Amino acid sequence: MTGAPSGLLVVTAVPAEAEAIRAGLPDPATTVLPVGVGPAVAGAATARLLALAEVAGRPYRGVVSAGVAGGFTGRVEVGGMVLGTRAVAADLGAESPEGFIPVDELGMPPELLGGGTSIAADPELLAALYAALPDATLGPVLTVNTVTGTAASTDALRRRHPEAVAEAMEGYGVAVAAMHAALPFVELRTVSNPIGPRDRDAWRIREALAALTTAAKALA
Numbered sequence: 001m002t003g004a005p006s007g008l009l010v011v012t013a014v015p016a017e018a019e020a021i022r023a024g025l026p027d028p029a030t031t032v033l034p035v036g037v038g039p040a041v042a043g044a045a046t047a048r049l050l051a052l053a054e055v056a057g058r059p060y061r062g063v064v065s066a067g068v069a070g071g072f073t074g075r076v077e078v079g080g081m082v083l084g085t086r087a088v089a090a091d092l093g094a095e096s097p098e099g100f101i102p103v104d105e106l107g108m109p110p111e112l113l114g115g116g117t118s119i120a121a122d123p124e125l126l127a128a129l130y131a132a133l134p135d136a137t138l139g140p141v142l143t144v145n146t147v148t149g150t151a152a153s154t155d156a157l158r159r160r161h162p163e164a165v166a167e168a169m170e171g172y173g174v175a176v177a178a179m180h181a182a183l184p185f186v187e188l189r190t191v192s193n194p195i196g197p198r199d200r201d202a203w204r205i206r207e208a209l210a211a212l213t214t215a216a217k218a219l220a
């Protein structure tokens with residue numbers, strides 16, 4: 001069975017993020033679905049959605065990992081938008097007394113590592129979104145399994161990823177799913193909180209969700 005391409009698949013972690021995007025979306029051909037929190041569940045659920053669309057003869061044209069994120073102070077403000085130039089699995093590796101070693105520097109066969117710990121955004125999809133969202137900050141977005149919550153971890157991440165602009169928990173998993181389906185990928189985030197010592201009172205989820213609604217116009 002074959003059919004017309006389904007348009008973009010936009011995946012968020014939670015329903016509130018998906019609803020915020022749908023509220024600003026002019027294009028009904030874009031599918032927006034919540035797929036869960038963290039790279040494993042988000043990656044597995046996205047891979048399943050892509051495979052089901054493919055076997056139904058209506059493959060998606062690209063994948064966007066979207067939602068709220070923590071922003072690196074001095075790089076992006078709370079309430080600001082981020083377009084990820086790459087999704088980086090920032091805590092996939094090994095600790096050592098000399099510091100963190102990324103998994104792709106541990107001497108494992110490259111075929112076991114998929115795209116490695118850093119997967120680049122599709123240049124055309126990224127350029128199209130940036131053209132529609134010129135105020136967005138461009139840079140690598142880290143994917144972490146644990147929300148950074150101390151000054152020491154924040155400093156360590158900054159040292160290891162001096163170009164990074166934000167961290168969230170799903171992008172790398174979704175990027176792997178898109179890569180396995182040979183589809184363009186990009187990450188779109190709005191900033192709900194500064195990365196740093198844990199301070200839940202500083203989180204501005206409502207502002208970040210409103211910014212997602214504004215950003216959704218780019219997904220047409």
Ligand SMILES: O=C(O)c1cccc(C(=O)CC[C@H]2O[C@@H](n3cnc4c(=O)[nH]cnc43)[C@H](O)[C@@H]2O)c1
Nearest residue numbers: 013037068069070147148167168169170192195200
């Ligand atoms: O610490 C808490 O009490 C707490 C309560 C509710 C939710 C959380 C989250 O960490 C939500 C994680 C969720 O949001 C994205 N996100 C937003 N900011 C960050 C961040 O600074 N670092 C990592 N992830 C963040 C993430 O993509 C998840 O989907 C905590």
